[in-house]
Amino acid sequence: MDAEQAPVDMSSGHEDHLKRDRTARSFVTSEDVARLAGVSRSAVSRTFTPGASVSADVRHRVQEAAKTLGYRVNRLARSLISDQSNLVGVVGANLSLPFMARQLDELSRALLRRGMQCLLLNAAEAEQGITPLIELILEFRVRAIVVMSGSPPTSIIDECMANGVRVILVNRQADDTEADTIISDDIGGARIAAERLLQAGCRRIGVVGSGAQTPTQIRRRGTFVDWIKDAGIEPAVWASGNTLYETGVEAARGLLASHDLDGVFCVTDLMALGFLDGARMMGRRIPEDLSVIGFDDIPQSAWASYRLTTVRQSMSDLTGSVLAAIEREMSGEGMAPLAHEVLPVELVERATVRSTV
Numbered sequence: 001m002d003a004e005q006a007p008v009d010m011s012s013g014h015e016d017h018l019k020r021d022r023t024a025r026s027f028v029t030s031e032d033v034a035r036l037a038g039v040s041r042s043a044v045s046r047t048f049t050p051g052a053s054v055s056a057d058v059r060h061r062v063q064e065a066a067k068t069l070g071y072r073v074n075r076l077a078r079s080l081i082s083d084q085s086n087l088v089g090v091v092g093a094n095l096s097l098p099f100m101a102r103q104l105d106e107l108s109r110a111l112l113r114r115g116m117q118c119l120l121l122n123a124a125e126a127e128q129g130i131t132p133l134i135e136l137i138l139e140f141r142v143r144a145i146v147v148m149s150g151s152p153p154t155s156i157i158d159e160c161m162a163n164g165v166r167v168i169l170v171n172r173q174a175d176d177t178e179a180d181t182i183i184s185d186d187i188g189g190a191r192i193a194a195e196r197l198l199q200a201g202c203r204r205i206g207v208v209g210s211g212a213q214t215p216t217q218i219r220r221r222g223t224f225v226d227w228i229k230d231a232g233i234e235p236a237v238w239a240s241g242n243t244l245y246e247t248g249v250e251a252a253r254g255l256l257a258s259h260d261l262d263g264v265f266c267v268t269d270l271m272a273l274g275f276l277d278g279a280r281m282m283g284r285r286i287p288e289d290l291s292v293i294g295f296d297d298i299p300q301s302a303w304a305s306y307r308l309t310t311v312r313q314s315m316s317d318l319t320g321s322v323l324a325a326i327e328r329e330m331s332g333e334g335m336a337p338l339a340h341e342v343l344p345v346e347l348v349e350r351a352t353v354r355s356t357v
Helices: 012-021 028-037 042-047 058-069 073-081 097-113 131-138 154-162 186-199 215-230 244-256 269-281 317-327
Strands: 087-090 117-122 145-147 164-168 180-184 206-211 236-239 263-266 291-296 309-313 341-342 346-348
Touching: 028 042, 028 058, 042 058, 058 206, 087 097, 087 131, 117 131, 131 145, 131 154, 145 317, 154 164, 154 317, 164 206, 164 317, 180 186, 180 215, 180 317, 186 215, 186 263, 186 291, 186 346, 206 215, 206 244, 206 269, 215 236, 215 263, 236 244, 244 263, 244 269, 263 269, 269 291, 309 317, 317 341
Parallel strands: 087 117, 087 145, 145 164, 164 180, 180 341, 206 236, 206 263, 263 291, 291 309
Antiparallel strands: 309 346
């Protein structure tokens, strides 16, 4: 009789013996399952490998043994053996901010639906840059790395590519690097905001950003300033503090105390919400005295207490583009062509900009 078909004692005494035999171990192994089911370890492996050949009787015995022992497949070990991984590394900072939290939530859920897992590394404390974090992720043999914060140097991206790992930069700069880049149309969005404020009759205009010199903020703030200057207006600029609600409140107090503004563009919604509250505390009526536009369309922007007019970047489009880059197959001569996408944006009209009617 074949070893896989040998009869097995599934009595409680035999189970207890197996359990006592592995009391010093943390996890049930495939060897434990094979011993209880009376089959080979390869039979256990085939049972839990989709499409692998195994008889119905052996499959049943293995599954019953696994259920009895509480066995779970070690997918990390399997990926090391097969050199294929379902892990996707994600590097991000400021993960509690509404836009980042929503982005991570949608991406992680989308990965799970496709049978992939998210390996998250928080870059908030990465004082030496994100290179050490990416080096750490590579040790897990990930399928791809999604960078949501920071800009990795070319050398580490080249190392990832040499190991067959795609690097996808989300709203990051990627000059002269072999990485997929996916960014929202910050330039187009800033122009939309400038045109809308001018259309509303605003002539004393300001722009609010934080002290963070991120590519996203630089694109949005710089484009807006240039567009307003082209209209013959010298905008008031706020660029200090962290990218937080509190910075928006502080910006409102600072700018409105020294400038009689009638229109303001905030480069993120979170700062725009703070600016709205700060302006109201200073007695400004929105939008009668002051029109305000944000960028991102975070969920809080639609709250009844704000109803912020903002520039929306589609989260579903962003997530879909990241997934497409991750799933892009390797070709015989290396990786498929890199993606360099600029995702469209649109203005969402609510109640913080004066009507032109």
